[in-house]
Amino acid sequence: MVKMERKPSHIQAPTYGKLVTVLSIDGGGIRGIIPAIILDYLESQLQELDGEDARLADYFDVISGTSTGGLVTAMLTAPDEKGRPLYAAKDIKPFYLDNCPKIFPQKGGWFGKIWKLIVSVFGPKYNGKYLHSLVKDELKQIRLKDTLTNVVIPTFDIKNLQPVIFSTFEAKRCPKMDPYLSDICIGTSAAPTYLPAHNFQIEDPKQGTEPPTEYNLIDGGVAANNPTLVAITQVTKQIFDHNPDFSLIKPTDFQRFLVISIGTGAAKNEKKYDSIQAAKWGIFRWLFNKSSTPLIEVFSQSSADMVDLHNSVVFQALHSEDSYLRIQDDSLAGTVSSVDIATKENLENLVKTGENLLEKQVSRVNLGTGVSEPVANSGSNKDALKRFAKLLSDEKKLRDLKSPVTGHQQKLDQSNA
Numbered sequence: 001m002v003k004m005e006r007k008p009s010h011i012q013a014p015t016y017g018k019l020v021t022v023l024s025i026d027g028g029g030i031r032g033i034i035p036a037i038i039l040d041y042l043e044s045q046l047q048e049l050d051g052e053d054a055r056l057a058d059y060f061d062v063i064s065g066t067s068t069g070g071l072v073t074a075m076l077t078a079p080d081e082k083g084r085p086l087y088a089a090k091d092i093k094p095f096y097l098d099n100c101p102k103i104f105p106q107k108g109g110w111f112g113k114i115w116k117l118i119v120s121v122f123g124p125k126y127n128g129k130y131l132h133s134l135v136k137d138e139l140k141q142i143r144l145k146d147t148l149t150n151v152v153i154p155t156f157d158i159k160n161l162q163p164v165i166f167s168t169f170e171a172k173r174c175p176k177m178d179p180y181l182s183d184i185c186i187g188t189s190a191a192p193t194y195l196p197a198h199n200f201q202i203e204d205p206k207q208g209t210e211p212p213t214e215y216n217l218i219d220g221g222v223a224a225n226n227p228t229l230v231a232i233t234q235v236t237k238q239i240f241d242h243n244p245d246f247s248l249i250k251p252t253d254f255q256r257f258l259v260i261s262i263g264t265g266a267a268k269n270e271k272k273y274d275s276i277q278a279a280k281w282g283i284f285r286w287l288f289n290k291s292s293t294p295l296i297e298v299f300s301q302s303s304a305d306m307v308d309l310h311n312s313v314v315f316q317a318l319h320s321e322d323s324y325l326r327i328q329d330d331s332l333a334g335t336v337s338s339v340d341i342a343t344k345e346n347l348e349n350l351v352k353t354g355e356n357l358l359e360k361q362v363s364r365v366n367l368g369t370g371v372s373e374p375v376a377n378s379g380s381n382k383d384a385l386k387r388f389a390k391l392l393s394d395e396k397k398l399r400d401l402k403s404p405v406t407g408h409q410q411k412l413d414q415s416n417a
Contacts, residue, residue: 027067028264029339037354187217226304263328
């Protein structure tokens with residue numbers, strides 16, 4: 001008999017499996033190329049196990065991203081006209097190489113540097129017009145609730161001075177939390193001093209009984225440059241809210257979490273600042289120091305490291321450290337550590353950085369010093385990603401088998417084969 005064709009299905013709920021799977025992507029501007037390389041490798045391993053149509057959105061219960069990571073998250077989870085992810089992971093690197101020079105146009109020579117400095121004093125360094133147009137053209141009318149798996153993207157509302165966490169969980173429950181995915185991406189990418197803040201409104205679905213909900217957003221890195229903990233918190237909230245998808249999971253079941261957290265690199269080894277220098281800085285030097293912005297670097301890196309430290313403590317305390325993988329490169333130097341120097345040479349160096357990071361040994365934060373150190377006998381990040389790909393594949397197969405929808409379909413397929 002002919003095997004029945006069926007449309008690709010969304011990921012089955014964790015209640016049919018053993019794990020809760022989370023993928024998190026840091027913010028970092030053009031350094032989003034680094035996680036793009038890592039994600040491409042992970043997806044290629046899933047394809048070796050489950051076929052070339054496998055996509056990351058098929059395996060993760062939550063994909064979370066901040067700033068440039070939020071854009072990557074949207075690309076991986078937004079549906080195309082066939083109901084599959086808009087982008088495969090392998091397409092993200094060329095997307096960045098093609099568009100970053102237009103998002104962050106570079107003016108050469110001393111005149112260009114002086115002009116950029118003058119512009120930065122009176123407004124954002126870049127007007128954001130190309131980025132806004134690009135994101136809206138790519139994501140069109142796709143709303144947050146339409147994503148192929150659950151998405152969590154942090155932003156910060158500058159008017160209300162509070163974080164706004166956009167999640168698919170909340171979007172399905174509350175229309176006021178279901179904006180266009182393009183607006184979320186523009187908002188979470190609006191890094192202070194680099195790109196303009198983003199304002200939009202969501203009309204009341206009750207047709208005028210309440211005023212529109214207004215958002216005044218800047219970069220999600222202000223709230224959580226490493227959004228891993230935000231993603232885990234959203235899952236915990238679903239457990240407390242008795243979401244049936246998580247009915248068999250307890251809030252303290254960290255042993256059941258499988259987490260991959262991908263950073264965009266840091267320049268810790270460069271040690272380019274010290275307290276003797278910073279003691280003399282005024283507002284101008286905190287915002288402009290050669291080709292960097294120390295104030296932005298400080299709060300974004302401290303945010304990311306605090307989340308990694310918290311997760312490491314929890315997973316190690318529960319003897320589940322092998323279920324948490326943080327991939328980060330602390331050895332960036334020069335223009336490679338910049339979030340906006342989008343020259344051809346620098347972008348190519350970021351590609352090499354991502355490729356080299358795959359070959360580096362797995363690292364884990366030392367709970368005593370707070371410094372990330374290589375883990376003995378752990379293999380490379382490539383090895384770890386292969387192991388995680390097998391776990392993700394096995395989990396997906398288990399859920400498909402136990403789900404009343406896909407499990408029944410599998411039995412039909414086998415009987416019709």
